[in-house]
Amino acid sequence: MKVCALQGGTCSTSIEENNELITKHLKKALKLYQPDLIVCSELMNLPYFAAVQPVNDTFFQYAEPKDGPTVTHFAQLAKEHQIHLIGTYFEIEEINQQKCYYNTAFVCSPTRGVIGQYRKVHIPKVSDATMVTDEKYYFEQFGNAGNSFPIFTLDNGLRVGILICFDRSFPEAWRSLSLQGVDLVCVPTATYGYRKSLYTAELQVRALENNLYVVGVNKAGKERLEGEKIERVNFGLSCIIDPFGELLESAGEKTWETICATIDLEQIERSKSRTNFLAERKPNTYHSLQESSV
Numbered sequence: 344m345k346v347c348a349l350q351g352g353t354c355s356t357s358i359e360e361n362n363e364l365i366t367k368h369l370k371k372a373l374k375l376y377q378p379d380l381i382v383c384s385e386l387m388n389l390p391y392f393a394a395v396q397p398v399n400d401t402f403f404q405y406a407e408p409k410d411g412p413t414v415t416h417f418a419q420l421a422k423e424h425q426i427h428l429i430g431t432y433f434e435i436e437e438i439n440q441q442k443c444y445y446n447t448a449f450v451c452s453p454t455r456g457v458i459g460q461y462r463k464v465h466i467p468k469v470s471d472a473t474m475v476t477d478e479k480y481y482f483e484q485f486g487n488a489g490n491s492f493p494i495f496t497l498d499n500g501l502r503v504g505i506l507i508c509f510d511r512s513f514p515e516a517w518r519s520l521s522l523q524g525v526d527l528v529c530v531p532t533a534t535y536g537y538r539k540s541l542y543t544a545e546l547q548v549r550a551l552e553n554n555l556y557v558v559g560v561n562k563a564g565k566e567r568l569e570g571e572k573i574e575r576v577n578f579g580l581s582c583i584i585d586p587f588g589e590l591l592e593s594a595g596e597k598t599w600e601t602i603c604a605t606i607d608l609e610q611i612e613r614s615k616s617r618t619n620f621l622a623e624r625k626p627n628t629y630h631s632l633q634e635s636s637v
Contacts, residue, residue: 344379344499344606346527347372350581351384351562352598358405361388362416365430368599373424376603380427380497384562384581385508385533386446387431388413391476391562391577395570398480406435406444414449414457421451427497429505431531433481434462446482448505448531450495458496462489463507464516474536475572478509492519501526501606508532511545511559514552521553521621527606528553532561539578543593551588554614554621556606558583564598586614 349372354361365387372381392402407413413432421428427450434447446463466483469476482488495503504520504527511517511530520528530546542561550557563579579596583604591604615622 344501345376345603346558346583346606347376347378347381347601347603348558348560348581348583349381349383350560350579350594350600351387353564353566354388354390356390358388358413362413366420368601369420372601373426378426378603382429382529382558382560383431383531384560385431385531386433389433390566390568391533391575392568393476393478393481394575395568396475396572398477399570402481403444406433408435409460418451418457421453425453427452429529444482445489446478446507448507450503452498454498459493461493461505463510464489465509465513467509471537492516494520494523494525504528506530508534511549517549517553521555525555526608526611527556527558530557530559532559533577534561535575535577542580543582546582547584547588547590550584550586552620554586554611554619556585563596563600586611
């Protein structure tokens with residue numbers, strides 16, 4: 344199947360305007376590539392507000408329920424254009440009269456509507472000369488972060504997993520998906536700063552050591568909200584990587600670039616015939632080490 348990565352660009356604070364902009368570029372990708380799956384970047388229809396210091400409660404107004412306008416709109420697009428679509432949004436859910444917030448991705452099928460969603464598990468708080476973020480305030484303090492790594496089966500049987508941005512730096516998350524037999528891991532990101540130099544290499548290594556395809560979809564371009572201490576430039580570099588860890592396609596640093604490549608399940612089997620990393624694991628050894636770790 345053909346997979347497209349839609350590298351996001353600079354966003355305003357209007358979700359409606361941003362959804363229209365994403366839709367325009369999504370339709371361009373459809374016309375150009377005729378893909379089976381399109382994957383969007385992290386928090387695709389909002390500027391990256393977690394970089395604002397000090398934290399600002401006004402951003403909670405942009406959170407939507409899973410049946411809100413963003414998910415509904417893109418599910419309809421998937422049906423209308425007969426494609427699979429992975430989008431992202433700032434989610435709110437009320438549990439026992441408590442409002443909980445999540446950094447969420449959702450998966451749409453052309454025939455089954457919204458088939459599920461993934462909530463970001465690893466929530467960063469970083470203070471560095473090149474990166475400042477406090478996602479914990481928005482996605483952990485007022486609720487729970489995600490706590491599972493679900494697999495989504497597309498209409499053609501392809502098994503897809505999702506990791507969002509910071510999740511990509513935890514080998515345990517990748518292995519959790521790999522052990523469930525995933526074929527493709529999609530990684531929506533909105534990353535900048537010191538993470539640039541190893542962005543592609545990190546994803547290549549994860550593809551190689553798990554014998555699977557990876558689609559990394561970053562934002563690109565400058566965004567600066569009131570209260571941000573440093574200029575934030577999302578560096579793009581969205582990429583599609585095969586199970587041997589080889590780059591199939593790579594974007595540059597321009598906003599709204601789109602790349603496309605073909606997923607061939609036989610390549611997964613070929614990579615395993617060379618080195619099947621799952622078959623060489625030593626779970627009993629790891630278990631004893633993990634039990635004694637802090």
